[in-house]
Amino acid sequence: MALETRVLQADEWDVWFDHLELAFGGVPESPEERELYKSLTETERSLGVWDGETCVGSAGAFSFRLSVPGGALVPAGGVTMVGVSPTHRRQGVLTSLMRRQLDDIRAGGEPLAVLTASDPAIYGRFGYGTAAYSVSVDIDTTRVRLSVPPGTDGVRLRLVDPQKALGDCERVYAALVAGRPGMPARQPGWELHALLDPPSRREGASALKCVVAEGADGEVVGYVRYHVKPDWEQTGSDGKVQVRDLDALDPAAYAALWRYVFGIDLAWRVRAYGRPVDDPVLHLVSDVRRTQVRQRDALHLRLVDxxxxxxxxxxxxxxxxxxxxxxxxxxxxxxxxxxxxxxxxxxxxxxxxxxxxxxxxxxxxxxxxxxxxxxxxxxxxxxxxxxxxxxxxxxxxxxxxxxxxxxxxxx
CATH class of the missing domain: 3.30.1050.10 (SCP2 sterol-binding domain)
Incomplete structure (x- = not known):
């Protein structure tokens, strides 16, 4: 039977996503994550390849506006949910999906296509180049100290409910987008992505926590979202802080938030993933050698027009x-x-x-x-x-x- 490629219908989404889970190893996503991505999926921009009633290939796109040098927000197709069933690999399914998708992105007037790659070696042959990298940091806070700038002591910090603080945090995020290329301006619904916190993903860590930083006028000028993972050894506590997001509008608020996570009781390591390669925290720490830094590819970009x-x-x-x-x-x-x-x-x-x-x-x-x-x-x-x-x-x-x-x- 010939394969059929077509635009996804709303009532096909569950079968389509089931296929995607299979293509990525067969481990089901949490109900919370599945529900969020169902709400974010733009079905008119999603493609399925069908072998009879079986979905064997998928590719989607989100309508993003991406910050570029100079501060402009440029329309970009955010390529996502790309997968081919194990039974149909090496049969041209991925190439046909990439061909159709890039044609559609061009027809829609988006000059760029961007993606994150589960396997970076795949996308070079379709014209994508690695345009942004990120670093992870793993800091031993028993040996590393912070040198903070003037004004840090004047920043007020408040522990707040992540949901209730969402509006303030989003205003901080929006103010930063134009100043750093590669950041997507949040489209409606994407603010909830930052709060996604299924218990199945915590691996023994706490629920998501949030601290906001306030300036002298009481306005929120920064925030950190994080988890704490308690742990114990015979010698005592060995807890860890996992930083999810940390953004701030000025150096004092930025330093105050890092100093806060360094000082959380019973935790001796701070870990943060997906940070900018020029993250200022690398200049606040007293010992960069004990701030383990690892770099990896983050954003792959293609010029469509x-x-x-x-x-x-x-x-x-x-x-x-x-x-x-x-x-x-x-x-x-x-x-x-x-x-x-x-x-x-x-x-x-x-x-x-x-x-x-x-x-x-x-x-x-x-x-x-x-x-x-x-x-x-x-x-x-x-x-x-x-x-x-x-x-x-x-x-x-x-x-x-x-x-x-x-x-x-x-x-």
Missing amino acids: LPAALEARGYGAPLDVVFEVEDRFCPWNAGRWRLTATAGGGASCTRTDAPAELELSVGELGSAYLGGVALTSLAAAGRVRELRAGALAEVSRALAGDVAPWLSHGF
């Missing part, structure tokens, strides 16, 4: 360069483009017959797009070719950002 994407972001230096771009999967992007930009101003990207000065694939452009991966580094790995002396440094400098890009939450 190359000229629109390059015109949407800001640039840190004037630029006038001609690219030769390879893009086999989305051939409308392939060819020669002239990109001109002013520092802090607008940009223009148009087709040209002028000689190319830099040669690269759309994946390398995707990696460099948010300003966190230098084209000079990619060139040193043999993935970018300089055709005019000096062009590589000019473009790398213009694309670079002031802060590291960061994906603030998964999807």
Whole structure:
């Protein structure tokens, strides 16, 4: 029987999600997580591949607005729920889903597609590049101290119910989005993702807790959400604090929140995952060697409409360069483009017959797009070719950002 690819119908969602769980190992999600993702699913942007009545492939997309260098919020398809049943692998199912999805994202006017990858090796062949990384930190608070800035002692902290504090926390988050590339502006319903706390995922830790930081006027200027996992050894307590989210609008509030989690009774380790690679906590700690830091890929990005994407972001230096771009999967992007930009101003990207000065694939452009991966580094790995002396440094400098890009939450 021939496979059929079609847009998901609302009454097919449970079968479709059952397939996804099977594709990811067969362990069911918690009822709370399943319910949340059912409410967030945009069925009109979700695809299923069917073998008779059996769903054997899936791919979805969320309608995001992603912060880019310069502060603009650019429409992006948030690729998600991609899976192929074990019985139907290596039969072109994933390729057909990626083909249909990128065509749809382009038709919908979104210049970008983004995703988080369960297997990063998969998506390079579809033109995605790793555009943002994250770090995890594991801190031994018996040996590491914090050096906090002036004003930290004036910050008031309050332990609050995470649900009741949600509005204040979301206002802090929204104020930060434009200042750091890679952060999605919260669409309706996504604020609940931050509160997802099924007991089955706690592994012996407490329910989600929240502390807010208030400035002199009583306004909330920061928050931390966390779990505490009590533990005991013969020598005494060995508890751990797991930081879920920590955001603040100023250095004093930021430091006060970190100092709070460092000081929680009966806990001697603080762990935080998915933090920015330039997280300021790395400059507050007294001993970075005992602050175990591990880096991994976070956000993979693809230019779907190359000229629109390059015109949407800001640039840190004037630029006038001609690219030769390879893009086999989305051939409308392939060819020669002239990109001109002013520092802090607008940009223009148009087709040209002028000689190319830099040669690269759309994946390398995707990696460099948010300003966190230098084209000079990619060139040193043999993935970018300089055709005019000096062009590589000019473009790398213009694309670079002031802060590291960061994906603030998964999807």
